[in-house]
Amino acid sequence: MNGLHDMGGMDGFGPVQVEKREPVFHHCWERRVFGLVAGSAARRLAGTTAAFRFAIERMLPSHYLRASYYERWLTALATLLVEKGVVTREELVGRAGDSFPLSQPAPVLHIPTSARSQAPHFVVGDSVVVRNEHPSRHTRCPRYVRGKRGTIVRVDGAFRLPDVAAHRDVPCAEPAYSVRFSTRELWGTAAGATETIHVDLWQSYLEPA
Amino acid sequence: MSASDDGYDHGPKGDHHHPAPLTDVEVRVRALEELLREKGLVDESFIDAVVSAYENDIGPLNGARVVARAWVDPAYRGRLLTDATAAIAELGYAGPEGDHMVVVENTKVVHNVVVCTLCSCYPWPVLGLPPTWYKSAAYRSRLVREPRVVLREMGLDLPESIEIRVWDSSAEIRYLVLPERPARTEGLGEEELATRVTRDAMIGTARP
Numbered sequence: 001m002n003g004l005h006d007m008g009g010m011d012g013f014g015p016v017q018v019e020k021r022e023p024v025f026h027h028c029w030e031r032r033v034f035g036l037v038a039g040s041a042a043r044r045l046a047g048t049t050a051a052f053r054f055a056i057e058r059m060l061p062s063h064y065l066r067a068s069y070y071e072r073w074l075t076a077l078a079t080l081l082v083e084k085g086v087v088t089r090e091e092l093v094g095r096a097g098d099s100f101p102l103s104q105p106a107p108v109l110h111i112p113t114s115a116r117s118q119a120p121h122f123v124v125g126d127s128v129v130v131r132n133e134h135p136s137r138h139t140r141c142p143r144y145v146r147g148k149r150g151t152i153v154r155v156d157g158a159f160r161l162p163d164v165a166a167h168r169d170v171p172c173a174e175p176a177y178s179v180r181f182s183t184r185e186l187w188g189t190a191a192g193a194t195e196t197i198h199v200d201l202w203q204s205y206l207e208p209a
Numbered sequence: 210m211s212a213s214d215d216g217y218d219h220g221p222k223g224d225h226h227h228p229a230p231l232t233d234v235e236v237r238v239r240a241l242e243e244l245l246r247e248k249g250l251v252d253e254s255f256i257d258a259v260v261s262a263y264e265n266d267i268g269p270l271n272g273a274r275v276v277a278r279a280w281v282d283p284a285y286r287g288r289l290l291t292d293a294t295a296a297i298a299e300l301g302y303a304g305p306e307g308d309h310m311v312v313v314e315n316t317k318v319v320h321n322v323v324v325c326t327l328c329s330c331y332p333w334p335v336l337g338l339p340p341t342w343y344k345s346a347a348y349r350s351r352l353v354r355e356p357r358v359v360l361r362e363m364g365l366d367l368p369e370s371i372e373i374r375v376w377d378s379s380a381e382i383r384y385l386v387l388p389e390r391p392a393r394t395e396g397l398g399e400e401e402l403a404t405r406v407t408r409d410a411m412i413g414t415a416r417p
Contacts, residue, residue, distance in 0.1 A: 008326035008377065010350040015362050018342045024264045029238045034263070034338075035256030036242060043250065053328055069329065069344045071234050078241050087244050095240035098233075140379050142326055144353065156309070159381040176380045178311075187354055195373045197353050200380035 001136050003057045004064050008144040009187070030070040037077050046080040050166035054138035055079045058103035079103040109137040111167050112204065116174040118158045120203070126152045127209035128179060130201065138166035141205040148185050149209050153198065154178035161202050175203045263338050271302045272335035272385055273406035277399045279312075280390040290314060293385065297335060306383055307334030313376060314387040315416075320367055321374045322360065322413030323384040324352040332383035336408055343412065353377055363414045386413040 007013075025031045040046045055076035059067070067075065079102045081087045092100040122128060132147035140162045156176045164172035178198050183191035231239065245251045275297055279286040289296040293310035297303070310332060313321040325331065326349045331339040342348055351359050356373045360366075367373065376384045388410045394402060409415035 005327055007346055007350040008353045010346075013345070013347040013350050016342050016345060016347045016351070016359060018363065019340070022340050024268075024338055025260075027235075029235045031260045031264075032238050032242055032256070035260050036238075036245065036251070038259045039252055039255050040245075040250075042252075042255065045250065056328070065346070068234075069341070074234065074238055074241070078237070081241075081245075086248070086250070087241070091244055092237075092240055095244055096236050097240075098236070100237055100240065140327060142377065142379060144326070154311070156380070156382055159309075176382075178376075178382070183354075183356075192355075192357055192369075192373070194369055194371070195356050195375070197356075197375045197377065199377045200382050202380065 001054075001057055001138065002134055002143060004061045005057045006143050008142045025070075033070045033074045033077070037073050040077060040081070045086055046077055046084065048160075048165050048169060050138055050160070050162040051080060052076050053162070054106070054166040055103050057138065058106060060101070060104060063101055075101065075103055106167075107136050109167060110135065111137060112161070112163055116161065116172060116204065118173055118175065120155050120175040120177075122152045122155070122175075122177060122203070122206065122208075124152050124155060128152060128177075128206045129209045130179070130205055131207055133205075135163065137163055139163050139205075141201060142199060144186055145179070145181060145199050145201070148181055150179040150181040150185070150199075152177050153180045156200070159202070161204060163202075163204070176200055177203070177206070179206070263333075267304070267334060268337035269335075269406075269408035269411065270403065271300075271337075272332070272408070272411045273403040274300055274399075275302070275312075275335060275385070276387060276406045276411065277403035279387055280394075280402055281399050286387075289387065297385075302334040304334045306330070307332055309381045309383065310335075310385060311382050312385045312387050313374065315389050315413075317389075318370070319372050319374060320360075320413065321376060321384075321386045322352065322356060323376045323378060323386060324349060325378045326350070326353055327379055330378040330383060332385050335385055336411060340408070360414060363409075365415055386411050388417050391417050 056072045059075055078092060082089050129149050130145045158173040158175050161172045161174050179201050181197045183195040183197060186197060279289050289312050293312040297310055315321055329339050329344040353375055356375050378384055405417050407415055407417060410417045
């Protein structure tokens with residue numbers, strides 16, 4: 001989905017703020033959230049990693065921006081546990097005493113169903129174009145490379161396509177690649193001449209150039 | 210921070226006798242945790258073990274040992290660059306977010322730097338959990354657009370003659386940068402070299 005999470009190339013966030021000697025967790029509640037997410041994953045309560053990421057992406061944009069990293073984890077975990085029927089929204093709100101903001105429901109989605117090839121269609125050195133598609137489902141094809149031309153620099157193994165795995169826990173592996181783009185292809189002539197951006201993309205996202 | 214008996218901070222002004230009210234997010238965490246516990250779905254010892262592992266054991270020193278080994282052992286460096294997952298596992302490091310590792314090597318003319326624009330993917334077994342800046346909107350939005358400017362702002366001023374390669378870990382591969390061995394370290398042993406390797410050098414926002 002074209003959500004706020006897809007941040008590559010956005011303006012306005014200012015300089016990167018670095019905290020010296022940062023602790024692993026800043027608050028006790030962050031430890032609890034990390035542990036609850038890990039524990040829920042171990043018990044398979046909340047679905048796949050892709051489903052977890054999609055639950056974060058479905059947060060209201062204003063909530064996503066305001067929330068810290070572990071508040072996003074909390075919101076995604078609670079959302080998936082409600083959607084799986086492990087807890088109810090009423091239980092959460094009743095226990096929290098006020099409100100318990102969850103992610104927005106998933107829209108009606110088109111999920112790819114066609115058989116996928118586990119055989120790589122591309123080799124290192126091939127020119128490719130990223131398909132210019134804007135699905136409302138979960139996807140790991142960032143907006144900033146859609147429609148752009150790049151070169152395959154590495155062929156990786158076959159991994160589950162997140163566009164399917166986020167929505168259906170079914171076999172859906174296909175090859176992924178590292179694709180090299182020049183910054184000028186992505187950002188125009190004002191970009192640096194000696195910088196390259198590599199994005200890891202599944203085969204479904206690509207077509208021959 | 211001081212943990213109170215129930216495991217929550219009670220805010221910065223809280224103390225044992227006059228705890229500050231819980232923040233909104235603390236209330237929500239406690240609500241979810243209580244519900245899951247009542248349903249028998251919380252394993253305290255598992256949570257304690259996983260939190261302790263990432264606070265005490267799984268951190269950048271692991272990656273630093275990998276880098277130091279590659280600096281002193283050319284055969285290991287070769288294995289690291291061709292099958293990073295297996296080479297890292299030789300030193301005992303493996304686990305979630307480390308199943309498919311790729312190591313990218315800095316040279317005199319190439320500098321590598323890693324980001325995850327879509328979330329915050331990061332090689333946990335060798336670097337631990339990511340710092341806040343790596344997860345920030347500023348880093349995720351800007352590194353792929355103006356990497357040289359971002360690195361300069363973060364204290365790494367690279368001349369135009371050095372190519373910057375940015376790696377957006379948008380799929381299943383997790384990246385570790387192999388920095389160049391610093392000059393005048395010929396006499397140092399592997400353990401001492403490891404102390405020179407910083408977390409940021411292995412992300413690529415610094416050099417050792």
